[in-house]
Amino acid sequence: MSSNSSFERPALEAHSAASRERFEDLLRKFVEIPSVSNDPARKDDIHRMVDLAGSTLIDFGFESRVLKTKGNPILHGRRVVDANAPTVTIYNHLDVQPGGEASDWKTDPFVFTRDGERWYGRGATDDKGPALTALFGARYALDHGAKVNVSFLWELEEEIGSPSFEAAVRAEAGALRTDAVCVSDTIWISRERPACPAGLRGLQGFLLRLETGATDQHSGTTGGAARNPIAELMGVVCACLDPKTGKVKIPGFYEGVIPPTKEEIDGFKKSGFSVAAFKKDHKLKSLRVNDRLEVMKRIWAMPTFEVHGVTGGYTGPQIKTIVPPRGEVKCSVRLVPKQDPKKVLGKIQKFVKKVNPDVEVVPVGSLAAYRGVTTGPWADAVKDSMAFAFGRPPVFVREGGSIGAVLTMEKVLGCPIVFLGLSLPEHGYHAPNENYDWGQARGGMTAFAKFFEQAASMRGR
Amino acid sequence: MSSNSSFERPALEAHSAASRERFEDLLRKFVEIPSVSNDPARKDDIHRMVDLAGSTLIDFGFESRVLKTKGNPILHGRRVVDANAPTVTIYNHLDVQPGGEASDWKTDPFVFTRDGERWYGRGATDDKGPALTALFGARYALDHGAKVNVSFLWELEEEIGSPSFEAAVRAEAGALRTDAVCVSDTIWISRERPACPAGLRGLQGFLLRLETGATDQHSGTTGGAARNPIAELMGVVCACLDPKTGKVKIPGFYEGVIPPTKEEIDGFKKSGFSVAAFKKDHKLKSLRVNDRLEVMKRIWAMPTFEVHGVTGGYTGPQIKTIVPPRGEVKCSVRLVPKQDPKKVLGKIQKFVKKVNPDVEVVPVGSLAAYRGVTTGPWADAVKDSMAFAFGRPPVFVREGGSIGAVLTMEKVLGCPIVFLGLSLPEHGYHAPNENYDWGQARGGMTAFAKFFEQAASMRGR
Numbered sequence: 001m002s003s004n005s006s007f008e009r010p011a012l013e014a015h016s017a018a019s020r021e022r023f024e025d026l027l028r029k030f031v032e033i034p035s036v037s038n039d040p041a042r043k044d045d046i047h048r049m050v051d052l053a054g055s056t057l058i059d060f061g062f063e064s065r066v067l068k069t070k071g072n073p074i075l076h077g078r079r080v081v082d083a084n085a086p087t088v089t090i091y092n093h094l095d096v097q098p099g100g101e102a103s104d105w106k107t108d109p110f111v112f113t114r115d116g117e118r119w120y121g122r123g124a125t126d127d128k129g130p131a132l133t134a135l136f137g138a139r140y141a142l143d144h145g146a147k148v149n150v151s152f153l154w155e156l157e158e159e160i161g162s163p164s165f166e167a168a169v170r171a172e173a174g175a176l177r178t179d180a181v182c183v184s185d186t187i188w189i190s191r192e193r194p195a196c197p198a199g200l201r202g203l204q205g206f207l208l209r210l211e212t213g214a215t216d217q218h219s220g221t222t223g224g225a226a227r228n229p230i231a232e233l234m235g236v237v238c239a240c241l242d243p244k245t246g247k248v249k250i251p252g253f254y255e256g257v258i259p260p261t262k263e264e265i266d267g268f269k270k271s272g273f274s275v276a277a278f279k280k281d282h283k284l285k286s287l288r289v290n291d292r293l294e295v296m297k298r299i300w301a302m303p304t305f306e307v308h309g310v311t312g313g314y315t316g317p318q319i320k321t322i323v324p325p326r327g328e329v330k331c332s333v334r335l336v337p338k339q340d341p342k343k344v345l346g347k348i349q350k351f352v353k354k355v356n357p358d359v360e361v362v363p364v365g366s367l368a369a370y371r372g373v374t375t376g377p378w379a380d381a382v383k384d385s386m387a388f389a390f391g392r393p394p395v396f397v398r399e400g401g402s403i404g405a406v407l408t409m410e411k412v413l414g415c416p417i418v419f420l421g422l423s424l425p426e427h428g429y430h431a432p433n434e435n436y437d438w439g440q441a442r443g444g445m446t447a448f449a450k451f452f453e454q455a456a457s458m459r460g461r
Numbered sequence: 462m463s464s465n466s467s468f469e470r471p472a473l474e475a476h477s478a479a480s481r482e483r484f485e486d487l488l489r490k491f492v493e494i495p496s497v498s499n500d501p502a503r504k505d506d507i508h509r510m511v512d513l514a515g516s517t518l519i520d521f522g523f524e525s526r527v528l529k530t531k532g533n534p535i536l537h538g539r540r541v542v543d544a545n546a547p548t549v550t551i552y553n554h555l556d557v558q559p560g561g562e563a564s565d566w567k568t569d570p571f572v573f574t575r576d577g578e579r580w581y582g583r584g585a586t587d588d589k590g591p592a593l594t595a596l597f598g599a600r601y602a603l604d605h606g607a608k609v610n611v612s613f614l615w616e617l618e619e620e621i622g623s624p625s626f627e628a629a630v631r632a633e634a635g636a637l638r639t640d641a642v643c644v645s646d647t648i649w650i651s652r653e654r655p656a657c658p659a660g661l662r663g664l665q666g667f668l669l670r671l672e673t674g675a676t677d678q679h680s681g682t683t684g685g686a687a688r689n690p691i692a693e694l695m696g697v698v699c700a701c702l703d704p705k706t707g708k709v710k711i712p713g714f715y716e717g718v719i720p721p722t723k724e725e726i727d728g729f730k731k732s733g734f735s736v737a738a739f740k741k742d743h744k745l746k747s748l749r750v751n752d753r754l755e756v757m758k759r760i761w762a763m764p765t766f767e768v769h770g771v772t773g774g775y776t777g778p779q780i781k782t783i784v785p786p787r788g789e790v791k792c793s794v795r796l797v798p799k800q801d802p803k804k805v806l807g808k809i810q811k812f813v814k815k816v817n818p819d820v821e822v823v824p825v826g827s828l829a830a831y832r833g834v835t836t837g838p839w840a841d842a843v844k845d846s847m848a849f850a851f852g853r854p855p856v857f858v859r860e861g862g863s864i865g866a867v868l869t870m871e872k873v874l875g876c877p878i879v880f881l882g883l884s885l886p887e888h889g890y891h892a893p894n895e896n897y898d899w900g901q902a903r904g905g906m907t908a909f910a911k912f913f914e915q916a917a918s919m920r921g922r
Binding site for chain 1: 675819860
């Protein structure tokens with residue numbers, strides 16, 4: 001173990017302060033490439049992102065390799081310090097959500113903008129800022145004698161459910177051999193208290209589609225006899241879901257759901273979660289329920305059925321009195337540990353077929369839920385380094401979102417997966433005005449440096 | 462009465478044939494102005510349309526006056542032949558529906574395209590083609606001695622429910638004094654059999670709106686506790702409507718509906734209506750019902766509840782796992798004679814408030830249903846002139862669509878309103894690839910010339 005004064009507070013703080021300008025400059029370059037993975041028109045930007053990420057890894061003293069996949073490439077950065085030292089892999093993703101409605105943003109989503117200690121832009125917190133924070137922390141640890149081999153896995157399909165990740169990781173399992181993976185793509189519950197997920201929700205996306213005609217028709221001329229595909233799709237959604245309570249009515253949907261343990265409930269209670277803050281951070285006028293524990297259970301530990309949008313009819317100003325020829329409702333269900341996405345999809349398909357046999361269920365992306373570990377040396381290293389950097393140890397909560405890569409890495413690489421997330425609720429994950437801030441970057445660099453220092457003391461295999 | 466050989470078949474046919482080039486040239490100019498009334502960005506085009514229509518009236522030997530309104534202007538064309546002669550007013554509209562999805566069109570909706578005897582372009586049949594057809598017929602009748610004063614009322618807000626029409630007609634009631642109005646804005650049931658509506662459906666448009674947040678939120682982070690406004694709106698629609706059968710479940714909705722009389726049912730049966738042709742013309746894969754008479758009742762004589770489109774969520778490729786902050790469902794109900802739009806709107810608002818008090822019902826346009834007259838000298842003049850021009854007398858059916866101006870003119874001008882429509886089901890009213898054809902234009906010119914000749918024999922007031 002390379003313990004020395006370099007890993008004490010004054011040195012780490014000096015490093016953070018000295019890194020600020022370079023960090024901001026790099027984050028600007030990363031954010032200004034619109035590496036939107038769900039938009040085929042952004043393929044060139046994905047490749048520009050790969051090039052920039054690769055050259056950044058090299059600038060930081062790491063080898064960089066592009067792992068080709070059927071979809072977007074994966075970056076593998078690596079520095080082997082000592083073949084006998086333990087290896088730790090940091091996972092982040094460099095693809096981003098679409099910008100969304102420009103009018104909801106105060107600034108252009110793909111123009112990096114600073115406002116005091118806060119940086120705005122799509123991908124700032126999800127997940128480019130945390131990726132760079134970890135990189136700065138790793139470089140510092142290696143420069144100051146930490147005997148640990150460091151790998152980076154930077155994916156570019158996380159936002160579309162990691163469809164190519166498993167095959168690529170399987171093909172490269174030898175080169176990717178590691179003693180642990182640390183994922184940095186999760187959100188605290190409040191700035192006051194670091195938090196790590198002890199579980200992630202899974203996801204099954206699907207489109208409900210119905211076509212009853214070929215072109216728009218005058219609703220005066222055909223209305224009454226013509227079927228209305230959007231209305232029929234609404235009927236299907238309402239058969240699946242009580243839209244007010246959120247209760248899912250698909251038979252067997254809740255089968256296998258494990259309620260949170262007493263320990264988890266204790267963690268929830270200590271997490272700093274506040275219903276008022278949750279509403280404020282997410283700009284929600286009202287919720288389905290208002291009880292604090294019930295809200296936490298619903299967002300972390302219970303499955304959902306969500307409608308994301310509807311296409312197929314008239315969407316211009318006022319109304320246009322047409323009967324639309326087709327409709328598509330964009331849906332997903334979030335799943336919790338022990339719910340199998342494939343089985344759930346089967347239940348959805350069976351039920352929709354019964355409710356309206358003409359409606360097609362098109363699966364879009366699938367992620368199993370994940371139940372994480374909260375004890376052992378790697379979990380302790382995360383706890384200690386977060387406590388050191390941010391002044392309080394993290395609580396273990398659940399993450400309502402889904403990271404498909406986590407399950408793949410656990411299964412294929414066969415090692416512990418821990419989480420050192422740096423995003424805050426007010427950073428606007430997947431929302432307009434996404435941002436990241438210097439407080440989390442500074443603390444994050446320190447936490448990662450400390451984490452690598454501790455990793456060096458683990459027994460490599 | 463100015464009966465002479467000019468109103469016999471050979472002269473009328475020669476006139477039509479000689480007019481073809483000029484007609485096509487004018488229709489091109491009219492169609493290529495995108496006078497879309499529901500789009501504020503098209504205001505300049507509306508005014509270009511007014512200018513062109515005014516100069517066209519003058520070219521045809523009519524005075525032209527622009528009636529200013531709170532909205533789009535109305536054109537009033539007039540030629541007074543003899544102060545003691547009867548006056549007949551032809552109503553058409555020169556505003557059009559939006560073009561719609563360009564990909565559904567074989568040609569640009571606002572580029573006039575000829576294919577054999579058919580002309581394509583938005584507004585070709587609804588209602589620019591019929592307007593010009595009537596103009597050619599009137600000019601011919603006046604040129605050949607018909608002692609009748611002819612007025613044209615060309616509206617530019619028909620497609621948005623004629624919001625300014627009533628005030629303008631009331632203000633100009635003296636100048637618009639007429640013995641009858643002939644409306645040319647309706648559709649036959651099949652090319653083989655002329656048809657006139659004995660009634661029109663009314664309309665009440667409305668938007669259902671719900672806002673539960675301010676910006677898109679990550680469905681992993683907030684899903685389960687956050688309300689889903691689009692799903693809740695779907696719940697409201699499904700409370701109002703059985704989407705499969707089309708049955709409206711709003712209490713009292715069907716109050717006052719008068720079923721069609723035995724005579725009307727007889728007219729329906731003789732109309733040439735065919736379920737197979739209806740499906741083919743409107744490109745409908747399947748219908749809510751398949752019985753011929755039941756289909757006719759549903760499209761002409763029964764009210765409906767239609768969903769036109771949904772805005773507010775994600776509408777890009779695949780899915781985006783957001784909880785949307787707001788949603789809007791664009792709806793309308795078609796109404797039949799004796800259903801009062803105001804009362805129906807009140808029932809909708811009351812019911813929606815009960816189902817989901819947070820949902821706002823925003824009224825958009827309202828038109829009363831109309832029950833027309835089918836007997837008397839003016840109805841006979843239409844029957845005779847259509848029989849003369851097209852070889853068979855028209856059947857009286859119902860029109861499923863709505864023309865708000867009809868009720869206004871009946872009420873304010875206090876005269877009979879008759880219908881001499883020229884559109885066919887295959888003309889694609891409000892649909893992509895809208896078209897008009899020379900057969901209907903040629904026959905229409907003859908029918909109108911004959912109608913004005915007969916009008917000359919009515920007693921003026």
